[in-house]
Amino acid sequence: MGSQASERLWWRDAVIYQIYPRSFADGDGDGTGDLAGVRSRLDYLADLGVDAIWFTPWYLSPMADGGYDVADYRVIDPAFGTLAEAEELIAAALAVGIRTIVDIVPNHVSDQHQWFQAALAARPGSPERARFWFHPGRGPGGAEMPTRWASPFNGETWTRTKNPDGTPGEWYLHLFSSAQPDLNWDHPDVRREHEDVLRFWFDRGVAGVRIDSAALLVKDPALPEEPANPGPGEHPASDRDELHDIYRSWRTVADSYPSDVTSGERILVGEVWLPDVDRFVRYLRPDELHTAFNFDFLARPWDAAELRESIDATLASHAPVGAPATWVLSNHDVTRPVTRYGRADSGFSFEAKRMGTPTDLELGRRRARAAALLSAALPGSLYIYQGDELGLPEFEELDNTLRQDPMFLRSGGVDPGREGCRVPLPWSGDAPPFGFSPAGAAPTWLPQPPEWAELTVEKQLADPGSMLALYRALLRIRRAEPGLGDGPMIWFPAGDDVLAFRRGPRFACVVNLSDRPVPLPGHERVLLTSGPLAGADLPSDTAAWLHAAPQRSTQHDQ
CATH class of the missing domain: 3.20.20.80 (Glycosidases)
Known part of the structure; x- marks a missing residue:
């Protein structure tokens, strides 16, 4: 650059x-x-x-x-x-x-964050608790969670606190673990x-x-x-x-x-x-x-x-x-x-x-x-x-x-x-x-x-x-090739279960995801392959970077 x-x-x-x-x-x-x-x-x-x-x-x-x-x-x-x-x-x-x-x-923050520690020490309805999602429970005695929202971590998304006298208190929201209380972004x-x-x-x-x-x-x-x-x-x-x-x-x-x-x-x-x-x-x-x-x-x-x-x-x-x-x-x-x-x-x-x-x-x-x-x-x-x-x-x-x-x-x-x-x-x-x-x-x-x-x-x-x-080789080539990085790409046909596209005027990438070797498209030289070639063929589960032949020399371009 x-x-x-x-x-x-x-x-x-x-x-x-x-x-x-x-x-x-x-x-x-x-x-x-x-x-x-x-x-x-x-x-x-x-x-x-x-x-x-x-x-x-x-x-x-x-x-x-x-x-x-x-x-x-x-x-x-x-x-x-x-x-x-x-x-x-x-x-x-x-x-x-x-x-x-x-x-x-x-x-969210840690449950050891000073804000959350202050919230736990404060009363329901306090300014300290307003930075989080503290809420009374549902059902008799507030014993049920406020919602049944799902967690990416499995398990529950609400944990109940204890009041200073040891009785059950409000619940707080944590989409992840109980050690990660969610912040209230309305605050x-x-x-x-x-x-x-x-x-x-x-x-x-x-x-x-x-x-x-x-x-x-x-x-x-x-x-x-x-x-x-x-x-x-x-x-x-x-x-x-x-x-x-x-x-x-x-x-x-x-x-x-x-x-x-x-x-x-x-x-x-x-x-x-x-x-x-x-x-x-x-x-x-x-x-x-x-x-x-x-x-x-x-x-x-x-x-x-x-x-x-x-x-x-x-x-x-x-x-x-x-x-x-x-x-x-x-x-x-x-x-x-x-x-x-x-x-x-x-x-x-x-x-x-x-x-x-x-x-x-x-x-x-x-x-x-x-x-x-x-x-x-x-x-x-x-x-x-x-x-x-x-x-x-x-x-x-x-x-x-x-x-x-x-x-x-x-x-x-x-x-x-x-x-x-x-x-x-x-x-x-x-x-x-x-x-x-x-x-x-x-x-x-x-x-x-x-x-x-x-x-x-x-x-x-x-x-x-x-x-x-x-x-190391692919990053070196990626930096040197003017067609790579930001910019357009154009697909060209190369057979079933094969991905093939051009970047810039000369660069081509071909990836064979089929279960058999496929012929490489017309090219002037091979820049890099992910594995050994089979003669002029690209083996299964193998990719190649090529300097493509001029477009007039191949019927694959579009």
């Missing part, structure tokens, strides 16, 4: 690497990843070729939900370091060309506080914020039950129309910061899980969020028709608002691609996650390599979750006594939870902790599988056929 305008609009085609701080690198030897560990690995990230890093929450937290239960946004959790270290890391990353994005969790204190938090981090040099559970903030104050089939904007706790005023205010805050070659625009990225694409893109209007995660693509199975439908719907929905699409194969909540793509049902949904689902890792690895080329060639920005560039599988043999995820605990162990994709990264050596921690350190907070000795960064840097070598 050479011009001042492209630096300012860096987010439209950026490669953003997601860091789960507990599991990236341990600098102080306590077995938990930290900011010192991240800073020691900035050269790795720069060599990989990323434009920005997104940190999941690094704030003070009891860690009831991996840091998404925030006790204080202005304090770094001591497990990770200090505020001064965060400021130094932001500056050090920028010095090697990497911007920083932080995570904001506006739907001016809540709106003012979050705008101040945005300024706090923008003042410290961050390039953007990722907004957790961005569609859940506003609730219907009448507290109706969920309709069986809610229409647009009719769900009492999701995708309420009033949300858009909040994000317009946030955009005003972001736009108040100067946009120069060094900083670029400060951006807002929404975690928006919505099946209705028309409702989804409302969040991406020019005065609201800059981008939002495209979970539809991530959730689709390894199927050409399904993926093409998702790509077409995504690009068509983004076009009217002029927003770039985002492409992501996994994150800290999702079964890793190598494991997911090796299953009979290779799609993803939280509802379908079950313990003991069989997978073919060799098949999954082949498909994950092809998916990496596919997603990196699509128009817009690209997200990479730490460890996917190493081809790490989900660690499914984790001892249940070590699982801390509320999704596991609240489901009674039916849902395996999300620790399997949060295991500390393997950097070097032949045995745990694989260079994650310094010599003589405490055990890692989650154990690493011994077989990851074959997947360390050190091993893969020495292997030109490794997943890491593939990612």
Whole structure:
């Protein structure tokens, strides 16, 4: 990105690497990843070729939900370091060309947050309780929950308090765990506080914020039950129309910061899980969020028709608002691609996650390599979750006594939870902790599988056929090719169960999702493949990047 305008609009085609701080690198030897560990690995990230890093929450937290239960946004959790270290890391990353994005969790706070502690100590109807959703129960003695709203974490969404004399009191709302009370976004204190938090981090040099559970903030104050089939904007706790005023205010805050070659625009990225694409893109209007995660693509199975439908719907929905699409194969909540793509049902949904689902890792690895080329060639920005560039599988043999995820605990162990994709990264050596921690350190907070000795960064840097070598190559080509990143794409026919498209005048991507080899279309040279070619054919579950022949030399173009 050479011009001042492209630096300012860096987010439209950026490669953003997601860091789960507990599991990236341990600098102080306590077995938990930290900011010192991240800073020691900035050269790795720069060599990989990323434009920005997104940190999941690094704030003070009891860690009831991996840091998404925030006790204080202005304090770094001591497990990770200090505020001064965060400021130094932001500056050090920028010095090697990497911007920083932080995570904001506006739907709820920790039950240890000073606001909630004050609310528990206050009386019903008090100003302190007005910042949350305290409500009398229903039925005799108020013993029934105010609503039967569903939780993404399974279990109940209301918890009853106790009065000072020990008698049962009001209930409070928590769409997630009881340690994460929901904020009342009708309250001016809540709106003012979050705008101040945005300024706090923008003042410290961050390039953007990722907004957790961005569609859940506003609730219907009448507290109706969920309709069986809610229409647009009719769900009492999701995708309420009033949300858009909040994000317009946030955009005003972001736009108040100067946009120069060094900083670029400060951006807002929404975690928006919505099946209705028309409702989804409302969040991406020019005065609201800059981008939002495209979970539809991530959730689709390894199927050409399904993926093409998702790509077409995504690009068509983004076009009217002029927003770039985002492409992501996994994150800290999702079964890793190598494991997911090796299953009979290779799609993803939280509802379908079950313990003991069989997978073919060799098949999954082949498909994950092809998916990496596919997603990196699509128009817009690209997200990479730490460890996917190493081809790490989900660690499914984790001892249940070590699982801390509320999704596991609240489901009674039916849902395996999300620790399997949060295991500390393997950097070097032949045995745990694989260079994650310094010599003589405490055990890692989650154990690493011994077989990851074959997947360390050190091993893969020495292997030109490794997943890491593939990612380094594709990111290098993606940066150099003028047709890639933001911009148009054109499909061309290439047979059943094959995805083939052009980017710019010369670049072509072909992905074979069929069960048989297919001929490569006319081309001048092969730039990169996800696996070996079979002569002039592209094998099953393999992708190729090509410099296409001039359009007059092939009948496939349109």
